[in-house]
Amino acid sequence: MKLRIRNQKDVAAGAIYVAFGAAFSLGALNYKMGDAARMGPAWFPFWIGVLLVAVGAATAAAGLNPGAAPEALKKPELRTLAWIIGSVALFGVLLQPLGLVLALAALVIVSSLASHEFGWKGTLANAVVLILFSAGAFVRGISLQIPLWPHFLAG
Structure with missing residues (x-):
């Protein structure tokens, strides 16, 4: 089965979320993580990055769904x-x-x-x-x- 991008905007937005989330999470690994009870400086940006990756993956997947409304990317203003x-x-x-x-x-x-x-x-x-x-x-x-x-x- 071949995947087709039905909604280019959703796939592009999802890719941006994944990229930024991964960058935040990977960048946070340079600091002390800690845990939920004793959060280090890396704890919050790491988990926000993980959430961004999850939201981005879900958004991109929605754009690949065969039932998604077709929408093309517009030229950036x-x-x-x-x-x-x-x-x-x-x-x-x-x-x-x-x-x-x-x-x-x-x-x-x-x-x-x-x-x-x-x-x-x-x-x-x-x-x-x-x-x-x-x-x-x-x-x-x-x-x-x-x-x-x-x-x-x-x-």
């Missing part, structure tokens, strides 16, 4: 990729001098330019939710040493 990658790079550059709040606002606003579906109201709502969640989870919750505001505003 380089402009969209540039906006998204650029927004992440901008976040990295702005985080220390401007703080988490303004860097995240810039990330969301710039990355929203990649989509034709988001208007300003949705973009601002996404920014507010992401800022509140990130400040609560990372700065307040696990006490990461990330400035919330620029030094000249923080006093």
Whole structure:
């Protein structure tokens, strides 16, 4: 029986998940693993990588299923990729001098330019939710040493 790719998008997405999951898991093996009771630095990335491989294999298998809806890969939109990658790079550059709040606002606003579906109201709502969640989870919750505001505003 010959396998045919019915859904190219699912197979490609599955392959990407498998590749990234395998890379994370293999990269984690360079650190101490530990166990569930005493997790080492490798424990979390290793198991997340294993989960990604499993999800990727299931996604790719769904694309090979004879009953899958046929869907071809489209040509990548380089402009969209540039906006998204650029927004992440901008976040990295702005985080220390401007703080988490303004860097995240810039990330969301710039990355929203990649989509034709988001208007300003949705973009601002996404920014507010992401800022509140990130400040609560990372700065307040696990006490990461990330400035919330620029030094000249923080006093």
